[in-house]
Amino acid sequence: MFSERELERYKRQMMLFGEEGQERLKKAHIFIAGAGGLGSPISIYLAVAGVGTITIVDMDVVDLTNLNRQVLHFDRDIGKKKTASAEDKLQALNPDITVNAIDVKIDESNAVKLVGKADGIVDAMDNFKTRYLLNNAAIANEIPFFHGGIRGFYGQATTIIPGTTPCLKCIFPKAPPKEVFPVVGVTPGIIGTIQANEVIKYLIGSGELLTNRLFIWDGMQAHAEELGVERNPACEACSGMTTKKTTARKK
């Protein structure tokens, strides 16, 4: 049930997917791994869309060099924990949702536990090592993993439904070397909103997900394209899973 306030708040999007779709968003719990460049637009748009419970995890402190892209954090937040800053902003944007901000490093020992009963994991990480852990957690819990990655003016995104689509390891079996990557804020803005859009479609159970396709964005050319991707039958992460028919959340 929605309050009068909520009905008013979500009025314009309920024109698209009705009270039923809004109810699905409200009942959902989404896990966002990272409160940085990608995590900012992802969490902002999922919060204002009314995703009922958002867990956002980060281990860093806001640094001045973050502020060209991490729009969740303000100049006054420099030195603050990103989780504290994220919680403040997301609750200020939408007091009608629940935000759990967890200040921890995601590692092998805690990944599955942190994800808990979430309905989906959104990848807002800056390294493949942690992405692979999240990929494994999504496979273990049989929940979708919304991948995004950026560098400079380039970005990529895909939606992974374990057992149905290729997993992150099928597509990218080996991590690129770690680096201090160049980036301008618009790139995570574009890729992050694509990821948030995927989450919303998945939760309301409509539309065509970005599954079996790697979306590739070249901001310099203003050109987007996609490459078909396939499961690797020998994938070390997901090869044991049987193919399922569902690609969207059950109604």
Place this chain on the structure above:
Amino acid sequence: MQWYDNKENNSEKEMTVKIRFFARFRELLGTDIVIDVAAATMFTHLITTIARKNPEGYAAIFDENGTFHEFVILMKNGKRIELTDAATTPVADGDEIAVFPPVAGG
């Protein structure tokens, strides 16, 4: 494929392929490179030849032994080519080849 079959009888057996680089590779080497190659040209040979035009581009894709960096993704007409097979996989006329790195930032 009919076109390719017809060309089988052509003694020169020259073929045209298109190479598409992405992200950092694109910055260093350009993209949508259409090139004529001899029959039985192998993937690794083709990409090595093109990458050599820019030492930085070459170093982004290959290590000092001339082997692909392990994170490089190779695709032929939307299908993945394993790096270990690239040296022995010939390209075919009309192939569209994609070469890209995962982008890791967030």
